Amino acid sequence: MKTIKRIKWMLAICLFNISSIFAQIGNLVDDPNKEWCYLKKSTTVIGMPFNPQVTEVTYDGSLYTGYAELCFHYGKNDTPILIRQKTFKDGWIPVVGDCWKEGNIQYQIEMFAAPLNDSDVSNCINFVKITMSNTGKEKATGYFNISTRGKVDDYRLAELKNFSEDNLYEIQNGKVNKDNKMLFTFSDGFNRIEAIEGIPYTQSFTGKSLHITKETRSAIIYYQKDLKANEKYEIILKMPCIPVSNAIAEDIIKADYEMYFKKTVSFWKRLIGNETYFEIPEKRIQDAQRASMVHLLLATRTFPDGHKTQTDGIPYPNFFLTSGPQMTMAYLTNGCPEYAKMIVKNAILQQEPNGLYFDKSLAHGGIIPTAHGHIMYMTAAYYLFTRDKILGEEVFPSLCKAIEYLKNETKNNQYGLLPPTYPYDNEMIDGHYACNNYWALLGLRYCIRMAKDLNHTEVLSDWEQLEKTYTQSIIKGIEASVKEDGYVPTGLYDFLTGKKASRGFNEYQCNSDWENMLLAYPTELLAPNHDYVKGSLKHIRKGYAEGIMTYRHGQHLHQYITANLIEQYMVQGEQRQALIDFYHLILHSGSTHEGFENLVIPWKDRMVDPHCPSPHAWASAKTAFLIRNFLIHEYGGRAGIEKGRDLYLYPILSPAWTHEGEHISLVNVPTEMGKISSRIQFERGKAKITFFAQFHNDRPANIRIRIPYFKVLDSYKTNASRSELVDNCLILSPDFTEIEIKWHDNINVHKGTSADLLQSYRSCDTFEGIDENGVQIVKTHSPFLLENEKTDKIEPLSFDLIKSVFLKEFERRTR
Structure with a gap:
């Protein structure tokens, strides 16, 4: 008993x-x-x-x-x-x-x-x-x-x-x-x-x-x-x-806490912020930039056989090569090139005898062109950033095989595209994935640039002709597939979804927007303000929830793919919208700036599925690279294969960063053209920018400085040998080292920001479940404001403002 x-x-x-x-x-x-x-x-x-x-x-x-x-x-x-x-x-x-x-x-x-x-x-x-x-x-x-x-x-x-x-x-x-x-x-x-x-x-x-x-x-x-x-x-x-x-326990007992803390x-x-660093006056953003690099680095692993690799963090112990471009670019642009080199060297090992690079982690036993272009792009990008000629020559034969694969497959495909793919992940369609072709074209363009710099003239004529033909094929596919509202779907030409794809998935699990909107950046397939770019962004925004993208037609939030839209707004010059989405991306992270993937039900409880917790390394890479791009990025010249590749300096500035006495600094920041150091100091009624560049041979055609959307330009003075103002953007010769910009505030753009945000939340579609056939039920909504929400107060954008408005709306929906 x-x-x-x-x-x-x-x-x-x-x-x-x-x-x-x-x-x-x-x-x-x-x-x-x-x-x-x-x-x-x-x-x-x-x-x-x-x-x-x-x-x-x-x-x-x-x-x-x-x-x-x-x-x-x-x-x-x-x-x-x-x-x-x-x-x-x-x-x-x-x-x-x-x-x-x-x-x-x-x-x-x-x-x-x-x-x-x-x-x-x-x-x-x-x-x-x-x-x-x-x-x-x-x-x-x-x-x-x-x-x-x-x-x-x-x-x-x-x-x-x-x-x-x-x-x-x-x-x-x-x-x-x-x-x-x-x-x-x-x-x-x-x-x-x-x-x-x-x-x-x-x-x-x-x-x-x-x-x-x-x-x-x-x-x-x-x-x-x-x-x-x-x-x-x-x-x-x-x-x-x-x-x-x-x-060993005795050695651990003797280990001094304070000594190991300091070490x-x-x-x-x-490792971070020593040789290369950014200074941003808004603490949440400054910390997010560096902490994102920490989370990315903490997702590297050593396997039992001694092999070192990158992973996607604790939810995904393997490395998904489709996340390779952003991880590589985050490392390259934040002073960690050796980690980028590791990713590249591991990635090119996943090449088939016919030249195909493919992502074993996503292929589910098949052989598909899932990450072919991703690997081409990040390998050539590594070279362009570092000018590491030893590794460049080492990997060049592999890239030649990859491009030969691309040439053969597009030649034999009825549409001139990469082969169709079954629903492996991400977009989840059976057909010609739009994004796989976008990345392959971008990879080809970067390989052409790499070949020019390495003086491999023997391949240029063939590769340049392939680039022209392949570009035409993709544009033709877009034209054949675009919807009436200008939306470019996940697949080009006809594709199957749901039960028609015979893969055991229901309709609601398929055809999710992912990278099909990468039309302007980084691909430069279409001009930033092309109707298809604008139409795609407008269409996809209807599926937002809580200010970010969703997955599976609104069923779950998806934090980091929101960066894909933000980058399109960035190159469009839509600074305010880019900032709004960016602040929401940062909002959907943890107190150590950890990001998640998806499996969070919108407007419910802010709980992620316990089998897919944070931190997610791809989210971290996208965040770190996006913040860098807000301060400096390359654009133009059809991804650099033509003249006109420019360097954008401080293209997206927040009102929270430009207060009198504040400054932003870039120190030894790598770009495709070389390392850049710059500082913008904000004073009463003006800003002073200094600029120092260590350019490679291919210096930018121009340095472009956008006037912030909340400022009105009065005048400027620079030592650039040439300068002009076009569409509220200062265009300077790359020899400039300083410019003083006089401006004044346009406070009207800040009126009623909270009301705009609330209406934006309420105008989005919502996922209401699935019907008996496994098809998503999506409900449309019209925006509205309650009487006490109508305001024309001056409310400049900041992280704190976004958080405040979000919490107000979240409480209204969940109380």
């Missing part, structure tokens, strides 16, 4: 543990005094580049490695911590921290991961520091405890390893061991230790002996400290990603 009662009691404890975790859902509120976090349950990571496995930092503050979970409780009531608005140090360095109070005790947690030895990242150590501080004038008591468990199935993605009822647990000498391998170390000064809740630790125990499930908290170390006014107490923990032997901060500062 006693045994049965004990089992029931232990079961009740387990259920209490689980219920206390899920009870926190009601506490997932936004603290306006902390960093904004879109997802209610957002995961971030700590680690180092090329970790075999990074450590997940969950919304509720646990560290999860795939081998064990380290969890934390505080206060008199043993409350599990909740740190969904955790931040990186200085906004971008992956030292995660948060703080909260109970009475006069302030609790603070700080965590980072570092290798025990600099040269070996195979098993990084997670360092944790908890600080309890008495902020009151009287004595107060702080309570904190640390425990381990296998895994709670609540936004922990990695598969749990080496967990069973036979595990043997032992606690001694400041260590918690499992099966004679150390899980974590803890500092002295604890008050008591329990094997599990309510059972004092007296000797080693097995999981079976205490009925431990993977959710059960065990090895609980309790700290209770009486603190005088202004007194604080620190607890130090160290947890290897992979449990270690006792010999970690120094490492990231050397």
Whole structure:
């Protein structure tokens, strides 16, 4: 009978543990005094580049490695911590921290991961520091405890390893061991230790002996400290990603927290923002730019055989080559060319004997031209940015084979296009994917430029003729496929979707807009203001929700593909719309600037599917590259194969960046034409720009500076040998080094911004489910404003304004 009662009691404890975790859902509120976090349950990571496995930092503050979970409780009531608005140090360095109070005790947690030895990242150590501080004038008591468990199935993605009822647990000498391998170390000064809740630790125990499930908290170390006014107490923990032997455990115990903290901060500062960096006066954007690079770097892995590669982050342990262009460009434009080189060298290995590059991660067993153009483009782009002639000559034969494949396939195709593709992902159609052909043409154009610079004149005549023929074929396909409203669909000519495609998908799962709108940038297939570009953008915007793109006809939000539309607005000169969409993209990220993919239902609960958590590395790459493009980008000359390739300087400026006394800086920023350093200083009624360039041989035809949409040009003075104003854009010769622009504010463009945003939200279509045939039900809406929403107040765009309006609309729809 006693045994049965004990089992029931232990079961009740387990259920209490689980219920206390899920009870926190009601506490997932936004603290306006902390960093904004879109997802209610957002995961971030700590680690180092090329970790075999990074450590997940969950919304509720646990560290999860795939081998064990380290969890934390505080206060008199043993409350599990909740740190969904955790931040990186200085906004971008992956030292995660948060703080909260109970009475006069302030609790603070700080965590980072570092290798025990600099040269070996195979098993990084997670360092944790908890600080309890008495902020009151009287004595107060702080309570904190640390425990381990296998895994709670609540936004922990990695598969749990080496967990069973036979595990043997032992606690001694400041260590918690499992099966004679150390899980974590803890500092002295604890008050008591329990094997599990309510059972004092007296000797080693097995999981079976205490009925431990993977959710059960065990090895609980309790700290209770009486603190005088202004007194604080620190607890130090160290947890290897992979449990270690006792010999290594001793080295971990000796590892000094402060020393490793300083080394970690120094490492990231050397890697990001050292030689190449951007300075942006709006903190959320400045931090997003650098933190996005951190998340991209933390998605690199070393496999068991020693092979190093890029991945798409914790949701996708493999590398999808379709994300390669943005990842390569993010690395190239942010001073990390060696990482771009790694991507290129790994990518060209995925070439078939007939010259086809294809994405094995997406092909699902077939051989399809999914990423052929992507790899051509990013390989040639790497060369144009770095002028690495050794690698250029090494990869040139591979590119020749790739272009020969393109030539043969387009010659034998009835439409002069790449072969049709089954619904593998993304657009999900059976037919000629528009984007696959766009990327292949762009890749061909960049290869032509690369061949010219390497003086491979023997291929130019053939490649240039192919480019002309292929361009005509794609344009013809667009003309044959475009809809009455100017929308260019996902496929060219006829294509199959849903059950007609015979792939087991319903209609609502197919034919999603993805990259079919990449008509002006980066492809330069059509002029930015071509009717088909404008028609496609207008059509796709109807499917927006919460200010960003959706997937599967509005069923789910999709954060990072919104960048595809933003780039079209950017080259159109539609600065205000580009900024609005950009701020919404940033809005849909976490407090450590982690982005997600999709599987978030619009206007519901801000919860992503737990099997596809953040951070997503493609989202990070797109964010970092997009911010760079807002400050400087290349455009024109049919992607550079003709004269007229220009460099756009500060093409998209936010009103939040241009206040008197603020500045934006670009330092050693790589471009196709060479490295650029520039600074724009904002003063009363004017701006001063300095410009220093280290051009390659192919310098830009012009430097173009758009006048911000909220400014009216009065005059300008420059040392450029030639200059003119065309369509509110200053066009300067590339020899310029300084310009002073006098302007005044056009405040009328800021009138009623919040009302415009609300109407924009409400004018979008909504996904209302599927019918009996698996076809999406989409409802159209007309915009409206409530009486108290009508305003003509002056409201300049900023991240804070977008957040405020979004939250107002979200509350209206969900209350």
